[in-house]
Amino acid sequence: GESVGLHLPTLSVQEGDNSIINCAYSNSASDYFIWYKQESGKGPQFIIDIRSNMDKRQGQRVTVLLNKTVKHLSLQIAATQPGDSAVYFCAENRGGATNKLIFGTGTLLAVQP
Amino acid sequence: DTEVTQTPKHLVMGMTNKKSLKCEQHMGHRAMYWYKQKAKKPPELMFVYSYEKLSINESVPSRFSPECPNSSLLNLHLHALQPEDSALYLCASSLAGGRFTDTQYFGPGTRLTVL
Secondary structure, three states, X not given: OOOEEOOOOEEEEEOOOOEEEEEEEOOOOOOEEEEEEEXXXXXXXXXXXXXXXXXXXXXXXEEEEEEOOOOEEEEEEOOOOHHHOEEEXXXXXXXXXXXXXXXXXXXXXXXXX | OOOEEEEOOEEEEOOOOEEEEEEEEOOOOOEEEEEEEOOOOOOEEEEEEEOOEEEEEXXXXXXXXXXXXXXXXXXXXXXXXXXXXXXXXXXEXXXXXXXXXXOOEEOOOEEEEEO
16 A cells, blocks of 8 residues: 655664665655654654655755655754654655645664764 | 643543543644554544544544544543553644645644553
């Protein structure tokens, strides 16, 4: 069935390095994508989003890239810090009459000091 | 301010109890959502309210009963739950009420344990 998935369940990086978290989606009709960060015991926190008419969007230390040709989404975190340690979810909005999000399986980012 | 609040933070209940979860936002959002999240899994959509009307029920068992008293409040009434219903229950809201895609902002969740 259609799904939003992640290539790596766990990513371990050194403090100060750049992190790249990947996500694959299968519905070419999806038009809106969101990255969420979820720390232990907390709700998902919005990080950055991108619509399908764009291929790149930058925030503070974060960049989202969208490749519609291969249905791939990535989140880049520059100069990763210990506070970035969390589970990161990509979410796909398939549009239509509802605002229904389909979440990927999540990637645990572990930042080593 | 992108704050969604949820109470209580933790809830322990027996299978015969009746309890309610509460969610509140004051961002003027017109869509509100309930999600269920099991440990190490992504959130799963349960219900969507758009302009205070239930627009999506993801085939949730009737022991979960949502209510939207006004555009700022969302409740989830619980009755005769099972131990497998233990999970983190998340509330979210978004601006546009489901007419087009927009960002959902999540609350901190209620950690529910059913004994």
